[in-house]
Amino acid sequence: MNETKPTTQQQPKAAAARKQPVYRIRKFRIEAAIWEHQSENGTWYNVTLSRSYKDANDEWKSSDSFSADDLLLVAKVANEAHSWIIQKQQERN
16 A cells, blocks of 8 residues: 655745655655755765654654564565666666
8 A cells, every 4th residue: 555644734834945855655654755866976866764653642753763564664665766766877877
């Protein structure tokens, strides 16, 4: 099941102006955000992995800590992120 990340509040204007990931991959509660960077040496990508959860107040939060039960999904999302990056690099060459 792929979902969009739920949000419970509006982002401040400064946060909305921040750079956004060029691509997101989500499987259940696990997400990979792919960030594109440019320099005189070319383009490169970084990936951040996160897990969504609801806190005691039933509000959505994000963590970069994973349980043993999360690890297979982390691996699958990381694999998809790797494939996406490789495809983009091949398109540029």
